[in-house]
Amino acid sequence: MDLDRSFVIREGDLRILNPFDADKLATLGRAIRLRPDDTLLDLCSGKGELLCTWARAHGVRGTGVDISTVFTAAARRRAVELAVADRVRFVHDDAAGYLHPVPVDVAACLGASWIGGGVTGTIDILARALRPGGMLLVGEPYWLREPPDQETVVDCHATVRDDFHDLPGLVHRIQAHGWEVVEMVLADRDSWDRYAAAHWLTLRRWLDAHPDDDLAGRFRQELTEDPLRHVRHRREYLGWGVFALLRR
Template sequence: MDLPRIYTIRESSHRLHNPFTPDKLVILGEALQLAPGTRVLDLASGSGEMLCTWARDHGVTGTGVDISTVFTEKARARAAELGVADQVAFVHGDASGYVADEPVDVAACVGATWIGGGVAGTVEQLGDSLRPGGLMLIGEPYWRQEVPDQETAEACLAGGKDDFLLLPELIERFGDLGYDVVEMVLADQDSWDRYQAAQWLNLRRWLDGHPDDELAAEVRTELTTGPARYARYQRDHLGWGVFALMGR
């Protein structure tokens, strides 16, 4: 059980595996008014940057669960680097279906709602770990504008136009699921650029060092086509944000 290698190659230098900058993560933590001792469950926690920096800056405690052995080890190293290894723990495992042993104050899935088969299933799963009155964090893509055709949708890594919603529709969807949206922090084009463009350098450096690897052809194709595809399609059409929800 692990994440395919291409993901860890593509994002080998990333601390945040989504189109957030460190500044936006700080803004989110401050906006949530996190109190010392807040208990956080972070599903698909990646390299642990959210939990580790919030433990340092706000005194939270918590657990992260991620399917990647590489990212889990990076998260544990980050916790040690920031001196918060006694506050946070990282578990290598499949976050799908994971429920905390005891209710938490914040239950999060930031950018991986596939663990619940989509937004609705992930909201339901996180709700099983959340105490009454707690905060739920969902990171999710949305369309910045109407998508003109199937080609554009697929270039934005969607199966079709219906895979994502426009921002107002996504907010209404959370309401339909019984939650109020009480905060949101959205990626912008600069944070998208930093997320995507850093991948291209990671891919090129890996390719230069591993020309005979079995993944070399796949990496070369992605590096050849990815930048223009991002500039032509994703940059104008694909949004992403973290939404804080509270049950009604």
């Protein structure tokens, strides 16, 4: 059980594996009014930046779960680096099936709603771990503008237009599922650019070092096509944000 090697290579030296920068992640931690010793569960925790930086800034405690052995090891190193290894732990496991032993104050899944087959299914998975009155954090894409054609839809990581909602539609979907949206922090063009463009530099340097690898042809094509997909479509049509939810 592990993440495909191509994903691990592509994320390279990134610490935050979604279109947030460090300032937005810090803003989110302040916005939801974290308190010392709040307990968190972060599903698909990646390299652990959310838990580690919030443990240092707010004194929270938490568990991160990720299917990638490489990301989990990086998260544990980050916890040591930030001197919070006594406050956070990272588990290599399938987040979709993970059962946390005790209820938590905050349960999060940022940018991996595939674990529940979409936003409402992911909310249901997170809610299993939540104490009464606790908060969910869900990171989810949405349409900034109506995509004009199927090419735009595909370039924005969707199969069909209805894979994503517009922002009002996403909020309505969450409300209709029984949850209030009580805070949100949204990516902007700059944070999207920083996330997307970091992949291109990583791929170029990896290709220079591994020209004969089995993935080289696939990555050469991606390095040619992905910058155009991003500037033509993703930064114009696709938004992304984290939404804080309380049960109605």
